[in-house]
Amino acid sequence: MNNETATPVLEVKHLKKVFGKNEVLKDINEQVSNGQVICLIGPSGAGKSTFLRCLNMLDQPTSGEVLFEGQDLTKLDDKQLDKTRENMGMVFQSFNLFPHKTVIENIKLAPVKVKGEDDATATATAEKLLKQVGLENKADAFPASLSGGQQQRVAIARALAMNPKVMLFDEPTSALDPEMVGEVLKVMQDLASEGMTMVVVTHEMGFARNVADKVWFMADGYIQESAEPKTFFEHPETDRAKDFLAKILEA
Amino acid sequence: MKKFAKWLLLVVTIVVTLGVTGNMNTKADSNTPATDQYLSKVKAKGELVVGTSPDFPPYEFTKNINGKSKVVGMDMEISKKVAHDMGVKLVIRRMDFDSLLVALQTGKVDMVIAGMSKTPKRAKSVDFSNVYYKAGEDLVIKKSDLKTIKSYKSLAGKAIGAQTGSIQYNLVKNQATKSTLKGMDKDTDLILALQTNKIDAIALDQPTAEAYAKNTDGLVAINAHFKDEGEQGSAIAFPKGAQSLVNSANKSIAEIKAKNLIHKQYLPNAGKYLATGKSKSAKAANSMWAYKDFFVAGVGYTLMISAVSVVIGFLLGTLLALMRLSKNKIANGISVSYIEFVRGTPLMVQILFIYFGLGLVVNIPALLSGIIAVSLNSGAYVAEVIRSGISSIAVGQTEASRSLGLSRSMTMRFIILPQAMKNIWPALGNEFVSLIKESSIVSIIGVKDLIYQSRIVQADTYRGVMPLLITMILYFIMTFGLSRLMKFFEGRMTHE
Ligand SMILES: Nc1ncnc2c1ncn2[C@@H]1O[C@H](COP(=O)(O)OP(=O)(O)OP(=O)(O)O)[C@@H](O)[C@H]1O
Ligand SMILES: [Mg+2]
Numbered sequence: 001m002n003n004e005t006a007t008p009v010l011e012v013k014h015l016k017k018v019f020g021k022n023e024v025l026k027d028i029n030e031q032v033s034n035g036q037v038i039c040l041i042g043p044s045g046a047g048k049s050t051f052l053r054c055l056n057m058l059d060q061p062t063s064g065e066v067l068f069e070g071q072d073l074t075k076l077d078d079k080q081l082d083k084t085r086e087n088m089g090m091v092f093q094s095f096n097l098f099p100h101k102t103v104i105e106n107i108k109l110a111p112v113k114v115k116g117e118d119d120a121t122a123t124a125t126a127e128k129l130l131k132q133v134g135l136e137n138k139a140d141a142f143p144a145s146l147s148g149g150q151q152q153r154v155a156i157a158r159a160l161a162m163n164p165k166v167m168l169f170d171e172p173t174s175a176l177d178p179e180m181v182g183e184v185l186k187v188m189q190d191l192a193s194e195g196m197t198m199v200v201v202t203h204e205m206g207f208a209r210n211v212a213d214k215v216w217f218m219a220d221g222y223i224q225e226s227a228e229p230k231t232f233f234e235h236p237e238t239d240r241a242k243d244f245l246a247k248i249l250e251a
Numbered sequence: 252m253k254k255f256a257k258w259l260l261l262v263v264t265i266v267v268t269l270g271v272t273g274n275m276n277t278k279a280d281s282n283t284p285a286t287d288q289y290l291s292k293v294k295a296k297g298e299l300v301v302g303t304s305p306d307f308p309p310y311e312f313t314k315n316i317n318g319k320s321k322v323v324g325m326d327m328e329i330s331k332k333v334a335h336d337m338g339v340k341l342v343i344r345r346m347d348f349d350s351l352l353v354a355l356q357t358g359k360v361d362m363v364i365a366g367m368s369k370t371p372k373r374a375k376s377v378d379f380s381n382v383y384y385k386a387g388e389d390l391v392i393k394k395s396d397l398k399t400i401k402s403y404k405s406l407a408g409k410a411i412g413a414q415t416g417s418i419q420y421n422l423v424k425n426q427a428t429k430s431t432l433k434g435m436d437k438d439t440d441l442i443l444a445l446q447t448n449k450i451d452a453i454a455l456d457q458p459t460a461e462a463y464a465k466n467t468d469g470l471v472a473i474n475a476h477f478k479d480e481g482e483q484g485s486a487i488a489f490p491k492g493a494q495s496l497v498n499s500a501n502k503s504i505a506e507i508k509a510k511n512l513i514h515k516q517y518l519p520n521a522g523k524y525l526a527t528g529k530s531k532s533a534k535a536a537n538s539m540w541a542y543k544d545f546f547v548a549g550v551g552y553t554l555m556i557s558a559v560s561v562v563i564g565f566l567l568g569t570l571l572a573l574m575r576l577s578k579n580k581i582a583n584g585i586s587v588s589y590i591e592f593v594r595g596t597p598l599m600v601q602i603l604f605i606y607f608g609l610g611l612v613v614n615i616p617a618l619l620s621g622i623i624a625v626s627l628n629s630g631a632y633v634a635e636v637i638r639s640g641i642s643s644i645a646v647g648q649t650e651a652s653r654s655l656g657l658s659r660s661m662t663m664r665f666i667i668l669p670q671a672m673k674n675i676w677p678a679l680g681n682e683f684v685s686l687i688k689e690s691s692i693v694s695i696i697g698v699k700d701l702i703y704q705s706r707i708v709q710a711d712t713y714r715g716v717m718p719l720l721i722t723m724i725l726y727f728i729m730t731f732g733l734s735r736l737m738k739f740f741e742g743r744m745t746h747e
Contacts, residue, residue, distance in 0.1 A: 083656070085654055089654070090650075092651060096645075097651075098651070100673065110657060114655065114657055162655060
């Protein structure tokens with residue numbers, strides 16, 4: 001597995017997020033180094049999505065720091081943030097493809113509009129990515145005509161088109177029919193083995209066990225455990241984690 | 252805030268000062284030598300702009316002369332003489348009777364002549380010339396009622412119609428207390444109401460009543476027997492303080508009286524126009540086909556006003572919707588107040604306000620005023636439609652877009668608005684259809700749209716229902732056409 005390198009790609013310090021009176025994240029301190037795959041697990045409502053959204057500032061943290069390549073994102077203005085988000089791809093539970101655009105238009109949109117790539121370059125990249133996720137024959141289809149698994153693979157290709165340094169996944173397979181989970185996990189596994197830095201919120205324990213470099217267990221507003229998968233799954237330390245794993249295995 | 256208060260005070264002071272100066276002039280009688288600039292301004296323009304409400308034969312009414320609707324009648328001959336004596340051209344502006352004095356006060360016209368009685372109340376806001384004509388009051392009734400109706404007193408428990416704001420309106424109100432009073436803007440509507448048994452009699456001044464009776468089958472005019480309330484007869488109205496114009500008009504009126512021109516020349520001439528109303532050639536001229544150019548012009552104006560207002564209203568609506576959804580408190584506040592205010596006030600008042608109210612500051616022609624008012628109004632409604640469209644797009648779309656590095660405005664432009672448009676297209680279509688219909692209200696300030704033209708045709712032909720039917724059909728063709736067009740584009744959008 002990867003060794004920790006000099007500066008972490010992502011680092012959060014004393015991250016806190018409050019919605020009204022609801023203290024969702026209380027005090028989070030973690031690091032992600034280059035090439036690392038993190039799986040974030042925890043009970044529903046623990047704040048996993050909120051945490052992920054704080055990493056690319058879709059949610060503004062209440063206090064604390066979010067460092068991307070050493071730069072504190074909470075201090076940046078809107079323009080600088082837009083620039084930073086180019087480097088952090090995100091994949092959502094509900095795919096969120098743009099329904100009024102074809103598959104290839106979905107993928108080309110950001111490279112053309114944000115990076116100013118010319119159409120030919122963007123098209124070439126998009127076609128390459130579609131091939132990578134196994135959907136080269138769906139370029140001109142509209143999202144509505146694709147299955148969930150296909151849509152999610154397009155969403156991954158769309159995020160990859162910006163050539164990001166980190167990929168954030170928020171339960172990418174939770175909305176899928178069981179028979180489609182595998183095709184998406186396969187694409188993610190390929191990405192991991194190519195060395196992509198990834199933070200994955202997931203309930204797929206098999207994926208966490210086999211692919212992750214580290215598992216973070218989140219509950220009650222804190223990361224309760226941060227350990228290698230083998231250690232975590234075989235010897236969970238906290239009662240919270242033991243409970244959680246017991247429930248998962250029952251199901 | 253303080254600065255604003257100072258400005259307000261200054262403006263008020265100026266207005267009050269001007270008002271006082273104006274009042275001083277009004278105390279003067281007709282022999283007062285004039286010191287104002289009104290006459291020299293009219294002479295400099297080379298034209299005297301006269302406002303009138305041409306549904307009042309024989310004073311003023313319209314006649315289709317070689318395919319063009321012309322205002323004719325006794326008042327127009329007097330106006331011609333007044334203008335001629337000033338050495339300028341006569342320009343006639345048509346509008347509703349109720350709008351005439353406002354138009355005078357706001358400088359839209361130089362004088363008003365409309366068989367208008369000189370009353371102390373009116374004299375408070377305008378200056379009158381000497382009286383040029385005084386007649387008694389008649390009732391127009393159906394021939395079949397001739398035996399039962401002898402005066403206003405016979406109409407207890409029945410309905411009497413009168414033109415809103417007219418002397419007869421007040422006479423009926425004050426004296427025929429046992430009858431119901433029905434006020435309408437147009438004499439032609441009153442005649443129609445009488446013919447269709449909505450009312451039992453119309454109070455009109457004598458020459459007008461006789462003109463209608465003579466030209467409409469089944470109607471007669473009888474003396475109303477109202478008590479004299481000290482009416483002074485008809486006079487010409489001028490802006491307050493326009494003594495130079497009053498003097499000039501009084502000179503012309505004196506000459507008209509000396510030569511007895513009204514009875515010898517003007518009334519007989521007016522009668523000639525009216526007399527043709529029953530002849531064969533007049534029947535042909537009164538067929539709706541003879542008025543096709545009027546309807547075509549009306550449709551043209553209505554379409555033009557609607558099209559321009561749709562475009563401006565759409566742009567304004569989009570802007571307002573974005574302001575309303577923005578985090579900027581000021582932008583949000585402006586947008587919310589604008590939308591609530593505009594949606595909370597009638598379009599009719601907005602049109603009058605823009606034409607007459609803003610008209611005090613800058614002179615905006617009627618057509619432009621109408622377009623501005625309808626656009627501003629439609630913007631508020633479109634804004635709400637667009638806002639609901641934007642809100643209907645799932646937040647996931649915004650999040651996905653922002654996570655790719657698209658800015659807030661790019662997200663709006665490429666992701667949210669295109670989807671929102673598709674969702675709100677039918678609602679937007681309804682909005683535009685109702686805009687075509689509601690634009691009809693611009694006719695009250697004299698914009699020559701379809702309604703306005705149909706009014707003219709009604710007045711010209713003495714036919715009440717047919718022009719309305721044609722107008723209705725034309726509106727339907729326009730709105731139906733538009734909704735088909737919207738459907739067509741909707742189909743193309745979903746085809747994608
Ligand atoms: N925009 C918001 N406004 C108010 N409360 C919010 C908002 N977003 C999340 N929350 C609250 O924060 C808490 C954590 O939500 P979050 O979605 O981060 O949990 P999660 O761990 O991702 O759960 P799940 O497994 O169900 O996705 C919940 O109680 C939720 O109600
Ligand atoms: Mg979640």
